[in-house]
Amino acid sequence: MPIRTTRRAGRLTVALALTLAACTLSAAPADADPRPHPADDAAALPPDDFYVPPAALPEGRPGDVIRSRKVDPGTPTPRALADTWQVMYRSTDALGRPHAVTATVLVPKGGTPASRPIVGWGPGTQGPAFRCTPSRMIAKGALYEQWVINAMLEAGYAVAVPDYEGYRPGPKTTYMVGKSLGPALIDAVRAAQRLPAAGLSADAPVAFRGYSQGGGAALWAGEFKADYAPELNLKGIVAGGVPGNLMEVALPLNGRPGSGFLLYALIGLDHAYPELKFGDVLNDAGRAMVADLEAGGCALEMINKYGNKPLSAYVTRSPLVDAPWVARYTENTLGTESAPGAAAKIEVPVFQYHATQDALVEPNQADALHKAYCAQGVPLTWKTYDTTGRPPISDHLWPIQAANAEAMTYLADRFAGRPAATDC
Template structure:
């Protein structure tokens, strides 16, 4: 059983339940202490920024090579005090295997020797399709809702690389929930951190991947890709919570419920990744307006407030969900299909998660166990918590165990898998 939640944390969970959904993260503010959820007004205030415009011709290089970088000061005092911070643009690989540019944030703890730092690739949770929602822009503004998790890792002495994932730029075309894009973006953010001269990190530094919800999926996708895509990384372990391993099994229960806006976003993301899907061909006038609205200004709050509890049928002339091209891409972006993870994994999930279906996560952990992955599985009882709160609680409840798991992997201690 999880430890009892405090009155203050309970009140905070209620606040977040109104503000975030589907693949969002924690019950802490960007500054690292319990408090209120960040306001979208901070996101709206961000000015245009040409740093995020990819070059018209991608420079020669390999995945993880830095294209450009700049040092920044995060928007809240705690991360400013803890770390030196850079934004980077780097080469990566999209879902079709083509080179492209992605942006990220690299944070290195102040003091000590950077060359001694382990590196954690942190996969951020759902931010939203609009450019103003870009994770690195939220860090710069002090509005990233999972900053508290990053702060904890910085305090532990780890450098942290946080990708924005594909498509965050002016005129965004994000590929939300497309694992074939998420995995390389996270891996290459770590490579970019290692290749950024100012950061002082080592190419052979020990590495871990960590994330929750969308970010948990990114961490496991990175783990599946790593042996072939980045065999040089000294990967020691993975921590992944609230994982949407099967897109179909996660998406269908969201339709017409509080997380339905995240279903719509996932369809937009798949369509951006795979041009043959032609989502526009089945959109009605309301659907075209919805897509334009989300890509222009939609962050997590808008996805709940404006598009929660609405069925897909409101926006389409017919559902594309069972069309063969869509099914092929869902299947291709289902975790566990290729047994490639070679390192210990800590996977956890809420027992009553109304937003990321728990049975598919349980099936994924059993599939990994059958493949021989040294996996530790844990569930957190969220019986009686309302939707969104039932999804958010485990990231807070599991943080101490997640931090211990990372410390043990970096120290070379053997894990204690509980596969039966």
């Protein structure tokens, strides 16, 4: 199906709230909490020293557990389905330095944990504030993708959900930085395997899955795997709504409904790469915007307060053509074999999908990415979902629900060792 791109404005707050609630409720088991859980619910969470990294990291390898605790998710279904832990583990940042990341590990109750496959689920955009941390959202019952995790638990898979880099009091998240996302997802799986209480096997079959930011994380993990985690028994990857080329995704967002996501991506790159010095080009409004988002901004605030705002409202000049910025967003482009640290190619089957109309993640760059992977010899299945007529935000989020049955079949086939079809 050819991809067509349109740009539409709309009443995004209502669209997002309804879409998230619809995704949560339509796929949820009958005993799930019937109430939608907007991100604002996470404001009720108290401060938590669990997320404060130690002053000095303990010696160890990427994926080693630093600390852990048993938790109860905030909704009935995952509580009934799984034993759940929060973990802090060693990982690697975008500059190759060791650091600490947190995650949630969910293991289906009953049976033999050591026999269970493990899915590393990359969560989608939550927001820059500490209260938006995915593991805190799971604990509160506010993660809008919880229904996807529940489906994987029901299928008998253990699930590892990273928070990504920088979610802690005084957050410094590195949003959309693939060189950080990939290791964080890989090491969440390693941490799940090395958590003694979970009982999972170091040889368990593994898959990476995610949507939007999380789809990017899944593919980055696939690109890193050969060099960074050769021991993982990786069987396949499912990645939807992937922002593979940051510049091609960012430019259409400027001044449009998703402009808050552009602003957040610039903040994320700046946290990952200190030489970018985003603060040097921020005006007073820009400094206030960064402080506001990091103090309390989750996805709804990014849309409510910063949608349809041009970058020029927050900077004295655009930094995007400066050589340091160009170098960093170029090396964080998926599918470029010459990118520093990238593997020659993804070595396992990939199911990649995207909306035909997507106001947040430009469809044509995703199409280009799947073609690049095909040219590299990746065994890839590509599918588009027609979202013509859906409002902004809904047009981006709908495919995660539309593709879920196929995604689950794809995972089952990979874990069963069935050969993967390719339409390259």
